[in-house]
Amino acid sequence: MSMLKTDKLSKVFGGLRAVSNFTIDIQPGELVGLIGPNGAGKTTAFNLLTGVYEPTDGTIEFDDKSVVGLKPYQITQRGIARTFQNIRLFADLSVLDNVKIAYHFHVKYGLLESVFRIGRYYPEEAEITAKAVEFLKIFNLEDKKDEIAKNLPYGEQRRLEIARALAAQPKLLLLDEPAAGMNPQETHELMEMIRWIRQRFDLTILLIEHDMSLVMGVCERIYVLDYGQIIASGTPAEIKSNPRVIEAYLGEEVN
Numbered sequence: 001m002s003m004l005k006t007d008k009l010s011k012v013f014g015g016l017r018a019v020s021n022f023t024i025d026i027q028p029g030e031l032v033g034l035i036g037p038n039g040a041g042k043t044t045a046f047n048l049l050t051g052v053y054e055p056t057d058g059t060i061e062f063d064d065k066s067v068v069g070l071k072p073y074q075i076t077q078r079g080i081a082r083t084f085q086n087i088r089l090f091a092d093l094s095v096l097d098n099v100k101i102a103y104h105f106h107v108k109y110g111l112l113e114s115v116f117r118i119g120r121y122y123p124e125e126a127e128i129t130a131k132a133v134e135f136l137k138i139f140n141l142e143d144k145k146d147e148i149a150k151n152l153p154y155g156e157q158r159r160l161e162i163a164r165a166l167a168a169q170p171k172l173l174l175l176d177e178p179a180a181g182m183n184p185q186e187t188h189e190l191m192e193m194i195r196w197i198r199q200r201f202d203l204t205i206l207l208i209e210h211d212m213s214l215v216m217g218v219c220e221r222i223y224v225l226d227y228g229q230i231i232a233s234g235t236p237a238e239i240k241s242n243p244r245v246i247e248a249y250l251g252e253e254v255n
């Protein structure tokens with residue numbers, strides 16, 4: 001059974017086919033990369049998978065059920081969480097609150113209980129705080145829990161975004177350029193972290209990344225997009241030696 005399956009997915013903006021016949025099939029537990037030159041349609045593909053855009057054509061099945069037409073929050077509830085190329089944190093909230101917010105889908109107390117802070121509010125709130133701190137520990141952010149998110153260095157904001165996505169308890173995690181703006185050391189640590197969270201949380205991961213050392217080092221399988229179309233798919237070794245990929249990246253380094 002596939003975790004995520006698309007068939008001939010397309011998105012047209014005006015006259016531009018940003019994504020065209022995008023067909024992928026990802027099995028549970030896989031760690032898959034989506035690469036391609038600037039403007040190839042990678043983020044648009046993520047936006048289709050997460051309900052930000054409705055496809056012009058094609059199907060998306062997650063866990064064997066269609067998610068086309070669902071709102072982004074409904075897709076998160078089904079089990080797909082993501083991070084964004086341009087970090088989207090609640091900039092003025094604390095690091096801890098940024099992670100706690102992600103739990104709101106799973107919280108069982110009612111509105112009245114939370115307004116009046118009665119009944120199940122306190123036990124659940126304490127549990128959520130404890131869980132959120134656990135996520136912060138994984139990402140080495142525990143000491144920063146009371147800092148305001150926008151004051152964190154860039155690399156830490158990226159890690160916080162992943163922590164928040166994980167707190168939504170997804171089955172499938174979509175990472176949009178997780179290493180953007182990170183130095184080589186941070187990128188290396190991120191790679192280890194991605195491997196570790198996949199095991200620990202039983203995740204399936206699809207990631208967009210320009211950093212080839214990260215993609216080739218961490219992904220088991222890679223899809224390559226160019227002008228909205230998948231031009232190649234395979235193992236890192238197959239992708240590196242694929243003539244169409246080398247041509248698409250002409251002038252850029254694939255190693």
Ligand SMILES: Nc1ncnc2c1ncn2[C@@H]1O[C@H](COP(=O)(O)OP(=O)(O)OP(=O)(O)O)[C@@H](O)[C@H]1O
Pocket residue numbers: 013016018036037038039040041042043044045085
């Ligand atoms: N909302 C939109 N309206 C019109 N055109 C769009 C929209 N979003 C994306 N595009 C266009 O679709 C194409 C694919 O863009 P997209 O951002 O998906 O590429 P990308 O592969 O993620 O690029 P990058 O690596 O630079 O982030 C581009 O030509 C872009 O200008």
